[in-house]
Amino acid sequence: MYENQNHPEPCVKCDVENCIHNNHQCCCTAKEIKVGPQYATAQCDTVCATFKAQK
Numbered sequence: 001m002y003e004n005q006n007h008p009e010p011c012v013k014c015d016v017e018n019c020i021h022n023n024h025q026c027c028c029t030a031k032e033i034k035v036g037p038q039y040a041t042a043q044c045d046t047v048c049a050t051f052k053a054q055k
């Protein structure tokens with residue numbers, strides 16, 4: 001059976017505290033996230049497509 005000990009779950013650190021997936025401790029709790037767009041030339045060109053605003 002595959003042991004995952006050498007590959008721990010990655011933690012996405014995110015400061016977007018008004019997203020429902022943010023645990024307010026700089027960490028994303030979503031099982032997976034999608035980041036886009038398909039092409040970027042700088043850090044500021046990318047965004048998280050999984051963002052969902054808190055109500």
Ligand code: SF4
Nearest residue numbers: 014019022028048050
């Ligand atoms: S879904 Fe995206 S925006 Fe929301 S907490 Fe996770 S990484 Fe941040």
